[in-house]
Amino acid sequence: MQEQKEIFVKIDRCVGCRSCTIACAVAHSESNSLFGAISEKPMPKSRVYVEWVPPDRKVPLVCRNCDEAPCMSACICGAISRNEQGIPITDRDKCIGCWTCVMVCPYGVIGRHQETHKAYRCDRCPDRDIPACVEACPTKAMVYETVEAYSESMRKHASIEISRSDKG
Amino acid sequence: MKDFKYLIVGASAAGMAAAHTIRQCDHEGSIGIFTDEIDPPYFRPLIPFLISGKKKVSDMFMDGTGPYVEKDIAINFGKQVTDLNINEKQIELSDCASVSWDKILLATGSRPFMPRNIEGLNTPGVFALRRLSDARQMAKMVEQSKHAIMLGGGILNLKTAFALLEKGMKVTLIVYSPEVLSQLMEPEDALLIRKALDEAGLKIITGVNATAIHSEKGKVKGILLDNGVDLPCQMVCVGKGVKPNVDCFENSQLNLNAGIVTDIYTACNVPNVYSAGDVAVTFDPVTGRSMKTALWTNAVEMGRCAGKNMAGIKTAYSGTLGILNATQVANVPFVSMGTVHTDQTDFQVFRHRTDKSYRKLVFRSDGNQLLGAVFVGNIQNAGLYRYVIREKVNVHHIKKYIINHRLHYGHFGMNSK
Numbered sequence: 001m002q003e004q005k006e007i008f009v010k011i012d013r014c015v016g017c018r019s020c021t022i023a024c025a026v027a028h029s030e031s032n033s034l035f036g037a038i039s040e041k042p043m044p045k046s047r048v049y050v051e052w053v054p055p056d057r058k059v060p061l062v063c064r065n066c067d068e069a070p071c072m073s074a075c076i077c078g079a080i081s082r083n084e085q086g087i088p089i090t091d092r093d094k095c096i097g098c099w100t101c102v103m104v105c106p107y108g109v110i111g112r113h114q115e116t117h118k119a120y121r122c123d124r125c126p127d128r129d130i131p132a133c134v135e136a137c138p139t140k141a142m143v144y145e146t147v148e149a150y151s152e153s154m155r156k157h158a159s160i161e162i163s164r165s166d167k168g
Numbered sequence: 169m170k171d172f173k174y175l176i177v178g179a180s181a182a183g184m185a186a187a188h189t190i191r192q193c194d195h196e197g198s199i200g201i202f203t204d205e206i207d208p209p210y211f212r213p214l215i216p217f218l219i220s221g222k223k224k225v226s227d228m229f230m231d232g233t234g235p236y237v238e239k240d241i242a243i244n245f246g247k248q249v250t251d252l253n254i255n256e257k258q259i260e261l262s263d264c265a266s267v268s269w270d271k272i273l274l275a276t277g278s279r280p281f282m283p284r285n286i287e288g289l290n291t292p293g294v295f296a297l298r299r300l301s302d303a304r305q306m307a308k309m310v311e312q313s314k315h316a317i318m319l320g321g322g323i324l325n326l327k328t329a330f331a332l333l334e335k336g337m338k339v340t341l342i343v344y345s346p347e348v349l350s351q352l353m354e355p356e357d358a359l360l361i362r363k364a365l366d367e368a369g370l371k372i373i374t375g376v377n378a379t380a381i382h383s384e385k386g387k388v389k390g391i392l393l394d395n396g397v398d399l400p401c402q403m404v405c406v407g408k409g410v411k412p413n414v415d416c417f418e419n420s421q422l423n424l425n426a427g428i429v430t431d432i433y434t435a436c437n438v439p440n441v442y443s444a445g446d447v448a449v450t451f452d453p454v455t456g457r458s459m460k461t462a463l464w465t466n467a468v469e470m471g472r473c474a475g476k477n478m479a480g481i482k483t484a485y486s487g488t489l490g491i492l493n494a495t496q497v498a499n500v501p502f503v504s505m506g507t508v509h510t511d512q513t514d515f516q517v518f519r520h521r522t523d524k525s526y527r528k529l530v531f532r533s534d535g536n537q538l539l540g541a542v543f544v545g546n547i548q549n550a551g552l553y554r555y556v557i558r559e560k561v562n563v564h565h566i567k568k569y570i571i572n573h574r575l576h577y578g579h580f581g582m583n584s585k
Binding site for chain 1: 465493576
């Protein structure tokens with residue numbers, strides 16, 4: 001489990017281009033291509049969201065893979081289980097579309113597919129080395145790393161900043 | 169040496185959540201569960217799907233799904249607990265056996281409330297859908313029935329009504345309140361849902377009650393309403409709420425108040441005894457009022473908390489909102505949570521209606537705290553509003569987003585000044 005990577009977001013880098021949302025929807029389409037995805041029915045959905053906070057901040061949001069996932073406990077039909085990597089996954093066959101998970105998710109990152117009447121969410125792209133949203137981000141605002149590696153990079157970054165300001 | 173380190177009475181939401189949580193925290197202590205049901209633990213909210221045929225019994229079992237993945241939990245089926253002996257630390261079973269414990273969780277749940285003022289409720293063909301066994305019987309009865317009368321306009325009855333409609337039956341809902349879902353919203357809030365129910369072919373009669381069920385040759389033949397109308401039917405389904413299963417604890421030292429009274433650590437008034445789920449009396453974190461909830465989601469949350477406390481990890485239960493429901497009926501999704509009945513007291517209320525959606529946001533009279541919300545049609549991000557209600561967030565800086573249903577997680581990082 002210590003090797004498990006998470007998606008981290010550097011909010012100050014996000015320019016709100018939504019490349020991540022398009023990449024996510026394409027990665028979760030049948031055709032796996034942008035041109036194919038836009039004509040598919042039911043329409044493939046993005047599981048990452050980019051919200052705007054005034055005056056000018058953009059906030060990419062994605063399932064946080066909670067330790068005590070409230071969605072998993074709240075589910076009234078056993079549709080949400082952790083996969084081998086420990087990621088909570090919604091089983092589309094089991095989901096009855098009661099939206100209890102939507103009611104308890106404090107991050108607002110569980111979507112409702114209205115055509116299929118099923119809940120959907122980030123699955124960390126199990127077939128890819130790097131999740132599609134992270135790979136697509138042109139400003140590297142999204143990072144896929146282990147907690148350890150990410151915090152080390154943040155420490156290094158901070159120490160460089162501090163040493164620079166000392167020189168200045 | 170006691171028979172079990174952890175004994176759990178009841179094998180549904182609260183009991184199973186507690187058992188699996190205990191096993192996560194304590195890999196060795198013996199866990200024994202006693203239930204009077206005969207089926208392996210199943211997701212109770214799914215039983216209407218057995219009637220519609222959308223799910224099989226094997227699709228409803230809890231074991232191996234979600235948080236229910238731990239091993240080495242002994243379940244004893246068909247065992248009715250008749251007495252709780254706190255001094256001897258043992259329970260008595262209907263087959264005269266007694267079982268001893270170090271710590272016990274009382275998660276006996278609830279059973280359907282059967283109104284006394286309706287005659288003939290024990291006629292074959294009258295159902296109160298609670299257990300898998302009820303659903304099996306009801307599914308059989310569907311084959312030989314044409315018209316079903318549902319008494320009560322709550323979520324369970326609506327779900328069951330749709331299961332019966334899908335089987336091609338004629339279904340009439342008899343609701344004493346002025347509108348369906350009266351426990352979860354006010355009549356005005358339910359208009360869109362009502363319209364969708366009407367269009368889906370469900371016949372609804374409000375403001376009347378049933379007085380008697382007629383039978384012929386031991387089968388339901390019709391129902392008499394208090395407005396004098398007599399409706400022929402072959403099946404009646406009672407959905408008038410539930411009452412907690414506390415009968416076997418009446419002679420114990422437990423503090424009972426139409427349920428088992430628990431403290432903030434889900435513990436009862438005597439040591440080593442805990443309670444969770446429908447049978448437990450807990451509290452609403454916003455109003456502070458003591459309350460019972462008959463909701464799967466709450467039972468799991470409270471059961472998990474009780475499990476931690478029993479395993480020695482002292483954990484406060486955060487309580488539950490009196491109303492906390494999400495579902496979809498007749499293709500209309502809705503969420504109702506917190507304080508939503510606003511006609512009696514002074515609240516600040518915002519409503520917004522389109523032909524496809526409706527929302528109502530209820531604030532404290534000074535406008536700085538969100539107390540409740542109803543979303544119909546569009547329930548996006550409902551979890552954030554639940555968080556704002558439950559954590560009593562000062563909404564001053566995010567109020568316009570709340571009223572306009574535009575709240576998202578990014579707003580929580582905003583400067584509150």
